[in-house]
Amino acid sequence: MSAEVPHRPSQSLESRLLRRLLSHLGNPPIEIVLNWTGERLAPQGRSPIGCLRIADRRTLLSIMGDPQVRIGDAYSAGRVNIDGDLVLLMRSLYGSTSARDGSRSIWRHLTPWHRRPRRNTLVGSRSNIHRHYDIGNDFYALWLGETMIYTCAYYPSEESTLDQAQTAKMDHICRKLRIRAGESVIDAGCGWGGLALHMASRYGARVRAFSISREQIDYARQRARVQGLDGRVEFIEDDYRNISGKHDAFVSVGMLEHVGVENYAVFGHVVRRLLTAEGRGLIHSIGRNHPEPTHPWIEQRIFPGAYLPSLAEMMHVFETTGLSVLDVENIRLHYARTLRHWIERYEAAADRVRAMFDETFVRMWRLYLAGSAAAFEVGQLQLFHVLFTTRENNNIPFNRQYMYAADVL
Amino acid sequence: MSAEVPHRPSQSLESRLLRRLLSHLGNPPIEIVLNWTGERLAPQGRSPIGCLRIADRRTLLSIMGDPQVRIGDAYSAGRVNIDGDLVLLMRSLYGSTSARDGSRSIWRHLTPWHRRPRRNTLVGSRSNIHRHYDIGNDFYALWLGETMIYTCAYYPSEESTLDQAQTAKMDHICRKLRIRAGESVIDAGCGWGGLALHMASRYGARVRAFSISREQIDYARQRARVQGLDGRVEFIEDDYRNISGKHDAFVSVGMLEHVGVENYAVFGHVVRRLLTAEGRGLIHSIGRNHPEPTHPWIEQRIFPGAYLPSLAEMMHVFETTGLSVLDVENIRLHYARTLRHWIERYEAAADRVRAMFDETFVRMWRLYLAGSAAAFEVGQLQLFHVLFTTRENNNIPFNRQYMYAADVL
Numbered sequence: 001m002s003a004e005v006p007h008r009p010s011q012s013l014e015s016r017l018l019r020r021l022l023s024h025l026g027n028p029p030i031e032i033v034l035n036w037t038g039e040r041l042a043p044q045g046r047s048p049i050g051c052l053r054i055a056d057r058r059t060l061l062s063i064m065g066d067p068q069v070r071i072g073d074a075y076s077a078g079r080v081n082i083d084g085d086l087v088l089l090m091r092s093l094y095g096s097t098s099a100r101d102g103s104r105s106i107w108r109h110l111t112p113w114h115r116r117p118r119r120n121t122l123v124g125s126r127s128n129i130h131r132h133y134d135i136g137n138d139f140y141a142l143w144l145g146e147t148m149i150y151t152c153a154y155y156p157s158e159e160s161t162l163d164q165a166q167t168a169k170m171d172h173i174c175r176k177l178r179i180r181a182g183e184s185v186i187d188a189g190c191g192w193g194g195l196a197l198h199m200a201s202r203y204g205a206r207v208r209a210f211s212i213s214r215e216q217i218d219y220a221r222q223r224a225r226v227q228g229l230d231g232r233v234e235f236i237e238d239d240y241r242n243i244s245g246k247h248d249a250f251v252s253v254g255m256l257e258h259v260g261v262e263n264y265a266v267f268g269h270v271v272r273r274l275l276t277a278e279g280r281g282l283i284h285s286i287g288r289n290h291p292e293p294t295h296p297w298i299e300q301r302i303f304p305g306a307y308l309p310s311l312a313e314m315m316h317v318f319e320t321t322g323l324s325v326l327d328v329e330n331i332r333l334h335y336a337r338t339l340r341h342w343i344e345r346y347e348a349a350a351d352r353v354r355a356m357f358d359e360t361f362v363r364m365w366r367l368y369l370a371g372s373a374a375a376f377e378v379g380q381l382q383l384f385h386v387l388f389t390t391r392e393n394n395n396i397p398f399n400r401q402y403m404y405a406a407d408v409l
Numbered sequence: 410m411s412a413e414v415p416h417r418p419s420q421s422l423e424s425r426l427l428r429r430l431l432s433h434l435g436n437p438p439i440e441i442v443l444n445w446t447g448e449r450l451a452p453q454g455r456s457p458i459g460c461l462r463i464a465d466r467r468t469l470l471s472i473m474g475d476p477q478v479r480i481g482d483a484y485s486a487g488r489v490n491i492d493g494d495l496v497l498l499m500r501s502l503y504g505s506t507s508a509r510d511g512s513r514s515i516w517r518h519l520t521p522w523h524r525r526p527r528r529n530t531l532v533g534s535r536s537n538i539h540r541h542y543d544i545g546n547d548f549y550a551l552w553l554g555e556t557m558i559y560t561c562a563y564y565p566s567e568e569s570t571l572d573q574a575q576t577a578k579m580d581h582i583c584r585k586l587r588i589r590a591g592e593s594v595i596d597a598g599c600g601w602g603g604l605a606l607h608m609a610s611r612y613g614a615r616v617r618a619f620s621i622s623r624e625q626i627d628y629a630r631q632r633a634r635v636q637g638l639d640g641r642v643e644f645i646e647d648d649y650r651n652i653s654g655k656h657d658a659f660v661s662v663g664m665l666e667h668v669g670v671e672n673y674a675v676f677g678h679v680v681r682r683l684l685t686a687e688g689r690g691l692i693h694s695i696g697r698n699h700p701e702p703t704h705p706w707i708e709q710r711i712f713p714g715a716y717l718p719s720l721a722e723m724m725h726v727f728e729t730t731g732l733s734v735l736d737v738e739n740i741r742l743h744y745a746r747t748l749r750h751w752i753e754r755y756e757a758a759a760d761r762v763r764a765m766f767d768e769t770f771v772r773m774w775r776l777y778l779a780g781s782a783a784a785f786e787v788g789q790l791q792l793f794h795v796l797f798t799t800r801e802n803n804n805i806p807f808n809r810q811y812m813y814a815a816d817v818l
Contacts, residue, residue, distance in 0.1 A: 155807060289800055290728040310728050315721035319699040324788055325720055328737035333807060379733055379800045391698055391788045398564060398742060401813050 014060050015039050021067065028092045034060065049092055050084025072297035076364035086366065087343070090374030118305040120260035122239055126212050128305035129258060133213035137192070139356055143345035148192040148219070151254035151284060152335040152383045162341040165334070170198040173251060175403050176327070176387050177280050179203040183248040186210070186274055188240040189255025193220025193233070199251075200232040207233045210243060241270060249280050256285035257306050261313050268321035278393045281323070286335070287311060287384045295371075302368045311384060318388055326396060327387040332376050335383045339373035423469050424448050430476065437501045443469065458501055459493025481706035485773035495775065496752070499783030527714040529669035531648055535621050537714035538667060542622035546601070548765055552754035557601040557628070560663035560693060561744040561792045571750040574743070579607040582660060584812050585736070585796050586689050588612040592657040595619070595683055597649040598664025602629025602642070608660075609641040616642045619652060649676065655685050665694035666715050670722050677730035687802045690732070695744070696720060696793045711777045720793060727797055735805060736796040741785050744792045748782035 011019075018032055018041055031048035032041040035055050042048060054060050059079040063070045074080040082089060118128055137148075144150055145162045153165035154172045173195065179185060181204030187196045190209035193216070199205040211217050217237040224230040240255070250271050259267050271281055291310045293299075299306060311328065318325055346353070346369060354362050375381040389396060420428075427441055427450055440457035441450040444464050451457060463469050468488040472479045483489040491498060527537055546557075553559055554571045562574035563581045582604065588594060590613030596605045599618035602625070608614040620626050626646040633639040649664070659680050668676050680690055700719045708715060720737065727734055755762070755778060763771050784790040798805060 289731070289733050310724065311734055312721045312724035312728055315719065315724070319719050319721055322698070324698050324739070324741075324791065325737065326739045328734065329809065330733070330735045331808075332733075333803065333805065377803070379803075382733065394742065394786070394788075396742065398740075399813075400738065400809070404808075404810050404813050 012037055012039060014057060015041055017064055018060070021064065025093065028095070030089060030092060050082060050089040052089075053081045053083070055079040055081070068295065069297045069300060072301060072364070072367055075367050076301075076360050078359065078363065086370040087340075087373045087377070090371045091378050094374055094378040094380045118299075120258065120263055120305050122241065124305060125239060125258065128303075129212050130214075131304050132302065133191075133211075134215040136356060137215050137219045139353065140192070142349040142352055143342050145341075145345070147194045149194040150191055152286075152331060153338040153341075154331060154334050155337055162338065162345075165338065165341075166194070167198070169334075170195050171202070172403070173253070173282055173284065173385070174199055174203050176385070177249045177251060177282050178397075178402070179205050179249060182206065184208075184245075185249045185251065186243055186245075186247045188243065188250065188252040189258070190216070190220060190235065191254065192216050193223050193235060195251065195253055196220070196233050196235070197223060197227060197229055200229050201227065205232075205249075208236060208243070208245075208247075209233060210236050210238055210240060212237065212239055240267065243270065243274060245274065246276050247274050247279060248276055249282075250274055251282050251284075253284040254286075256283055256314070256317075257303070257308055260305060261307050261309055261316065264309075264313070264316035265320045268317040268319075268323060271317070272321045272323055272390070275390055277390060278395045280326075280387070280389045280393075282388070283314070283317065283384075283386045285309070285314065285384055285386075287314060287382045289379065289382060298368065298371075301364060308381065314384065314386060318386075322391045323388045324391045324393070325386060325388050327385075327400065329385040329387075330382050331385065332379065332382045335381070336373055336376035339369060339376060343369050343373060421446055421448060423466060424450055426473055427469070430473065434502065437504070439498060439501060459491060459498040461498075462490045462492070464488040464490070477704065478706045478709060481710060481773070481776055484776050485710075485769050487768065487772065495779040496749075496782045496786070499780045500787050503783055503787040503789045527708075529667065529672055529714050531650065533714060534648060534667065537712075538621050539623075540713050541711065542600075542620075543624045545765065546624050546628050548762065549601070551758040551761055552751050554750075554754070556603045558603040559600055561695075561740060562747040562750075563740060563743050564746055571747070571754075574747065574750075575603065576607070578743075579604050580611070581812070582662070582691055582693065582794070583608055583612050585794070586658045586660060586691050587806075587811070588614050588658060591615065593617075593654075594658045594660065595652055595654075595656045597652065597659065597661040598667070599625070599629060599644065600663065601625050602632050602644060604660065604662055605629070605642050605644070606632060606636060606638055609638050610636065614641075614658075617645060617652070617654075617656075618642060619645050619647055619649060621646065621648055650679060652679065652683060654683065655688075656683050657685055657688055659683055659688065659690035660693075661691070662693040663695075665692055665723070665726075666712070666717055669714060670716050670718055670725065673718075673722070673725035674729045677726040677728075677732060680726070681730045681732055681799070684799055686799060687804050689735075689796070689798045689802075691797070692723070692726065692793075692795045694718070694723065694793055694795075696723060696791045698788065698791060707777065707780075710773060717790065723793065723795060727795075731800045732797045733800045733802070734795060734797050736794075736809060738794040738796075739791050740794065741788065741791045744790070745782055745785035748778060748785065752778050752782060 014034060027044050029043045029046040029049045031051040033051060033053045035053055036057055059074050063074055071080060118124055120128065140150060141148060145166060147163055147166040149166045153162060154169035155165040156168045179199055183205050185199055185205045185207045187207055187209035190196050190211050193209060196207040196209035200207050214237055217235050220235040224233050275281060286308045288308055288310050291313055294306050294308060350362055423443060436453050438452045438455040438458045440460040442460060442462045444462055445466055468483050472483060480489060527533055549559060550557060554575060556572055556575040558575045562571060563578035564574040565577045588608055592614050594608055594614045594616045596616055596618035599605050599620050602618060605616040605618035609616050623646055626644050629644045633642050633644065684690060695717045697717055697719050700722055703715050703717060759771055
């Protein structure tokens with residue numbers, strides 16, 4: 001059989017390579033412009049929702065060598081620019097890849113996965129945490145709101161503000177844990193202290209709160225003094241592995257992401273050891289529908305050592321340690337909304353961020369926040385609350401209405 | 410260093426063997442009586458809560474050879490008798506073993522695990538299900554109550570009756586799934602049809618309900634005709650693997666225990682294929698805090714092919730298939746109460762069970778029901794509701810209050 005060679009319009013080598021890359025990405029509805037040739041690559045059979053402009057040939061060739069990391073770097077450096085809504089554009093990218101392959105990111109087909117996240121040993125964790133959380137309390141204060149809480153909020157209604165939703169999240173957690181006055185609570189990975197202070201001031205708990213970020217601990221201690229809570233809340237700069245004693249409740253919000261899946265069993269044993277016979281615990285963590293490596297740009301540029309587990313992986317914390325899972329809630333869409341609120345504040349403060357750092361930093365964090373919002377909106381990321389207790393505890397409510405009773409507070 | 414040999418009272422060989430067995434079991438607070446010697450072995454350092462009488466030497470030697478299976482068989486045959494509350498005694502046995510080893514049954518240390526549960530192929534499943542569920546609708550009707558539902562109920566209050574709690578369970582499931590009038594629902598493993606009929610009559614759903622138990626399907630069809638619901642509920646004698654079409658919701662109550670962990674990914678793919686883009690699903694299953702083989706007496710005598718998964722294992726259903734877990738609820742204590750209610754009815758009907766079968770059957774099922782109640786009461790078994798949807802569905806409630814709103818019905 002003979003085949004006619006179809007007529008092809010003349011195209012640069014770069015544009016043919018790009019076409020191939022786009023095809024691998026599931027042909028997202030994004031137009032690509034090569035600034036140095038003026039070529040425009042429209043999406044095949046779809047109208048574009050945005051435009052990605054590549055500044056020069058060198059940038060393109062760099063991206064082709066390691067797209068996962070270098071697209072992000074090129075965007076940060078201003079050598080890739082984007083017209084259109086960044087979140088929407090990232091959504092379309094996630095959507096295109098997930099439509100082609102229901103359970104796996106397409107990225108792994110482009111670049112073999114050989115990068116290992118940084119280890120979360122006692123020393124490694126300190127370094128990893130330092131690199132993200134110690135870049136400046138003033139920076140985070142620009143966009144996290146009054147509560148200074150850097151984890152998924154919980155929106156009572158569509159009209160709720162970020163601060164209201166962060167407060168509602170803390171109450172949701174305290175209700176789930178049934179925190180009572182006088183109880184001893186461990187907060188592992190306490191951030192800037194918002195939850196620990198809330199548990200003490202609103203629920204009367206005695207809290208020992210841990211972080212290995214020095215900046216966070218300093219900030220949290222200052223807040224405790226200002227609020228007159230330093231007698232009830234102790235902020236301790238130490239690793240979760242060094243927590244001791246027996247306590248009524250354990251809570252960890254947004255720390256599991258930094259524990260590393262290889263340490264989940266150890267983490268679970270620590271938690272079990274800390275709980276009294278009727279102790280309860282809650283772990284709040286970003287997760288996934290299925291195991292998948294951390295995006296290498298995120299792991300290298302934003303969250304060294306981070307890993308976001310599937311529920312099956314999270315269960316390593318519990319299933320080797322005599323803990324019993326009572327309740328799992330997925331509040332994914334709340335993180336999408338939280339991120340939209342952060343992005344709004346971040347963009348409003350972009351000039352001050354630029355003054356603190358530089359334009360590259362502004363763009364790098366813009367991409368990280370927009371990519372995260374998109375990932376939650378399309379279901380690439382999930383947010384799990386896992387409530388648990390000791391295996392032997394029978395003093396547990398028969399249903400979950402207590403979490404929703406209007407008169408709890 | 411020389412050691413004095415302590416004085417030992419004279420004991421039969423059997424009693425010394427038994428002492429060793431008891432020590433392996435964590436020395437539960439159970440007195441053992443050897444009927445043929447009159448010897449009594451009191452628990453060490455604890456007062457007994459019950460007494461286990463072994464009829465003859467041959468029975469003891471048989472038990473020592475394979476305690477996991479043969480204690481149960483000897484009890485069924487009346488060669489082992491128990492004085493005291495059977496559930497309490499089984500609890501103490503579970504409690505003793507779990508106190509020694511927080512995460513593993515001690516049984517595995519006594520007998521190497523070499524028995525494989527019967528395979529759940531299309532043919533194997535039919536045989537396995539037939540052996541349990543087809544032993545007689547009249548038999549199950551003696552103790553399951555009006556609803557003829559043979560799965561964990563959900564008690565609105567301590568005073569709720571079994572029938573009220575089974576109805577509340579069905580409503581709890583329908584609320585979680587947000588079943589609306591006119592929606593198409595698949596019920597996989599429908600038992601005697603209780604839930605399918607309830608979804609049609611109370612929520613206006615169109616239901617296709619599947620079981621591979623012929624007795625169950627016959628019974629369910631008869632109920633549908635009597636209730637005038639045979640136009641809205643179709644009962645089909647077929648395997649879950651053969652279900653077709655696109656549906657708004659999928660529910661499976663008490664079937665996963667018979668699917669076999671090796672088939673979870675296939676099961677998940679079937680479920681995903683059956684759901685529309687905004688489809689929801691719920692799986693209700695007995696589970697465990699950690700992976701553990703089915704007790705061999707249960708697998709051999711009661712539930713051939715059964716396997717009770719940990720949550721991590723259950724996640725195999727979802728994590729390979731583009732499904733997203735929204736909510737997990739553990740209602741373990743409800744199953745303990747359900748079993749207590751079944752036991753009460755079962756014992757009240759014991760004479761009729763004896764007339765249908767024989768004394769060995771009466772005792773075998775008594776042991777199975779009591780052992781199950783004990784296992785839920787001490788946390789050896791769990792009961793999980795897993796609510797899920799398609800990965801891409803964003804039409805999901807922001808919180809779970811809708812499950813508890815008083816005005817839903």
